[in-house]
Amino acid sequence: NAGVTQTPKFQVLKTGQSMTLQCAQDMNHNSMYWYRQDPGMGLRLIYYSASEGTTDKGEVPNGYNVSRLNKREFSLRLESAAPSQTSVYFCASRQQGAGNSPLHFGNGTRLTVT
Amino acid sequence: GDSVTQMEGPVTLSEEAFLTINCTYTATGYPSLFWYVQYPGEGLQLLLKATKADDKGSNKGFEATYRKETTSFHLEKGSVQVSDSAVYFCALSEGDSSYKLIFGSGTRLLVRP
Numbered sequence: 001n002a003g004v005t006q007t008p009k010f011q012v013l014k015t016g017q018s019m020t021l022q023c024a025q026d027m028n029h030n031s032m033y034w035y036r037q038d039p040g041m042g043l044r045l046i047y048y049s050a051s052e053g054t055t056d057k058g059e060v061p062n063g064y065n066v067s068r069l070n071k072r073e074f075s076l077r078l079e080s081a082a083p084s085q086t087s088v089y090f091c092a093s094r095q096q097g098a099g100n101s102p103l104h105f106g107n108g109t110r111l112t113v114t
Numbered sequence: 115g116d117s118v119t120q121m122e123g124p125v126t127l128s129e130e131a132f133l134t135i136n137c138t139y140t141a142t143g144y145p146s147l148f149w150y151v152q153y154p155g156e157g158l159q160l161l162l163k164a165t166k167a168d169d170k171g172s173n174k175g176f177e178a179t180y181r182k183e184t185t186s187f188h189l190e191k192g193s194v195q196v197s198d199s200a201v202y203f204c205a206l207s208e209g210d211s212s213y214k215l216i217f218g219s220g221t222r223l224l225v226r227p
Contacts, residue, residue, distance in 0.1 A: 004157070042118075042203060042219040043158070058214070090157055102148065103215060105157030 002026050006091050006106035013081045013113045021076040021109050023091030031096040032074035033103065034058075034066060036087040043090065049074055050096065081113045116141045118204050120218035127194055127225050135189040135221045137178075137204035145206040147171075147180055147187040148215070152201045161189075161202070194225045 007022045025032065030051045035043040045058030049068040063085060065077045074093075078085060088110050092103040121136040139145065146165045150158040162171030167182035176191045187204060204218040 040219055042217040044217075045214060048214070092157075102160035102163065103150075103158070105159065107155070107157045 004091055004093055004104050004106035006089075006109050008109060009107070010110050011112070013078075013111065015082060015113060017081050018077070018079050019081065019111075020078075021089055021091075021111075022073070023075065023106060024073045025091075025093040025104070026072065027093060027095070027104065028071070029093035029095045029104070030071070031094045032068065033092040033094070034064075034074070034076045035090045035092065036060065037090060037108070038087050046076065046089075081111075083113045085111065086113045087111060116145070116206060116208065116216050118206055118216055118218035120202075120204050120221050123201075123220075123222040125221060125223045127223070129196055129225055129227055130193045131225075133189070133191040133194045133198075133223070135202055135204075135223070137187045137189065137218060139185050139187065139204075139206050141185075141206055141208065143208050145208050147178070148205040148207070149176070149178055149187070149189050150203040150205060150217075152203065152220070154200075158203060194223070196225045196227055199223055199225045 004025045033048040034046040044060045047066040049055045052071045067075050088108045090108050091106045094103050095101045118139050148163045149161040151161045152158045162173040164171040164180040170179045178189045201220045201222045203220045205215045207215045
């Protein structure tokens, strides 16, 4: 009963380094999302993928890229990390078209950029 | 644009106290409304939802009623427990055709024994 799995759980990067956050869901959901969570700001949408093969920008896409590798996997890439990208990142999935279905979240990746 | 406003926390209560966490929203259409809960070190999980005016969502003793006239969706629980300590997020979605959920900033609840 895995749900949404994110890796890694923690990561420390130096400014300018790159990395990819991985996300996989086993619920056969069509839509997947990447959010960042910062103190006092709630969750802000970075990118989403409505279905396999499509991706769209959310509220705060600058500095990020995404890939919807297949129906299960949706990765988030930081090409050149900046201290402003220090945050907790959450992946989520949802079955769009199923009557206001809720988001299912992973447990997050805590990223620190020094 | 659409937005969600929650009361600032932290909210500190004694066990068995009554809880209210206020949430108001602005939306152009007829959104669905959600409460999510985040326990320490975990992702968010759905607590309850309501999809139309006057609907009441309920789960685990928590309730919230969709009030269109006051654009509110306040979370209530009659008797909180220490295990309810968490961060609570109000959110809206402009119907199932929308791909975006908009979250409030979250309210931390601390319940003392």
